[in-house]
Amino acid sequence: MTKFRFHLMGGLAAIVTLIAAPALAQQPEPWQLGFQEPHSPIMEQMDTFHDLLLWIIFAISIFVLALLLYAIVRFREKANPNPSKVTHNTLIEVLWTVIPVIILFVIGFFSLPLLYATDDTADADITVKAIGRQWYWSYEYPDHGDFTFDAFMVAEEDLKPGQPRLLATDENLVLPVGKKIRVLVTASDVLHAFAIPALGSKVDAVPGRTNETWFQINEPGMYYGQCSELCGTGHAFMPIAIQAVSEAEFEAWVTNAQARFAPSDGDLTPRPIQVVRNDAGTTPANAQ
Numbered sequence: 001m002t003k004f005r006f007h008l009m010g011g012l013a014a015i016v017t018l019i020a021a022p023a024l025a026q027q028p029e030p031w032q033l034g035f036q037e038p039h040s041p042i043m044e045q046m047d048t049f050h051d052l053l054l055w056i057i058f059a060i061s062i063f064v065l066a067l068l069l070y071a072i073v074r075f076r077e078k079a080n081p082n083p084s085k086v087t088h089n090t091l092i093e094v095l096w097t098v099i100p101v102i103i104l105f106v107i108g109f110f111s112l113p114l115l116y117a118t119d120d121t122a123d124a125d126i127t128v129k130a131i132g133r134q135w136y137w138s139y140e141y142p143d144h145g146d147f148t149f150d151a152f153m154v155a156e157e158d159l160k161p162g163q164p165r166l167l168a169t170d171e172n173l174v175l176p177v178g179k180k181i182r183v184l185v186t187a188s189d190v191l192h193a194f195a196i197p198a199l200g201s202k203v204d205a206v207p208g209r210t211n212e213t214w215f216q217i218n219e220p221g222m223y224y225g226q227c228s229e230l231c232g233t234g235h236a237f238m239p240i241a242i243q244a245v246s247e248a249e250f251e252a253w254v255t256n257a258q259a260r261f262a263p264s265d266g267d268l269t270p271r272p273i274q275v276v277r278n279d280a281g282t283t284p285a286n287a288q
């Protein structure tokens with residue numbers, strides 16, 4: 001009886017957990033203020049740094065406003081028929097030079113190490129490559145057999161339950177959690193930009209040049225981003241959908257992907273313009 005009850009409770013707890021914890025999905029929210037929830041070590045630091053800056057800016061703004069109000073009231077024409085002729089005050093001039101220097105030093109003390117950390121792609125566990133195209137992303141997995149696939153936005157009428165409009169893609173960039181992932185970013189036609197807000201990454205995709213960024217994803221879930229460089233009429237329709245999974249799930253996905261997808265040929269010449277997937281290879285439905 002006790003054992004049965006224990007099992008029943010366990011089962012109920014599992015169901016409650018499943019209901020209470022929907023699959024993590026990071027995407028923009030209506031009326032959102034501030035950043036998306038951070039889900040990588042770098043984005044956590046960016047979030048903290050942003051909050052620090054906010055306090056500093058808040059304090060400066062209040063101080064300047066108070067000074068203005070004081071000057072307006074204290075030196076108003078009515079109360080000062082004979083205006084003061086003071087033009088210099090050594091103490092104040094030293095203060096308004098030294099205090100801003102200290103403020104900038106404090107900001108630099110926190111911001112410069114973070115800036116270098118975002119750029120430090122050394123010792124990555126996994127490297128993937130993202131290629132911006134008009135208007136979709138191609139991904140390559142050079143460490144896992146060098147297969148490649150394209151990821152197109154899911155059209156509104158094809159969205160499955162849970163897939164966000166303008167953000168879901170037909171193939172996800174599947175990556176393992178807890179690994180340092182280096183992303184090589186380039187483009188085959190015009191400037192694009194690879195941006196994932198919840199992971200704190202944003203880097204330009206430039207034809208003829210390879211940029212790099214990195215992130216480590218803390219938890220499994222879906223992380224949505226978008227091309228963040230005006231790249232033509234399909235700019236808003238080339239989202240980035242990262243599916244973060246456990247290492248075992250990632251290995252299983254890789255095995256499957258190696259069979260499903262073609263090997264990369266490294267060809268970066270511009271392709272015909274395409275917004276939705278067109279497997280037939282004929283004129284794309286919404287080519288401009």
Ligand SMILES: [Cu+2]
Nearest residue numbers: 192193227231
């Ligand atoms: Cu783009």
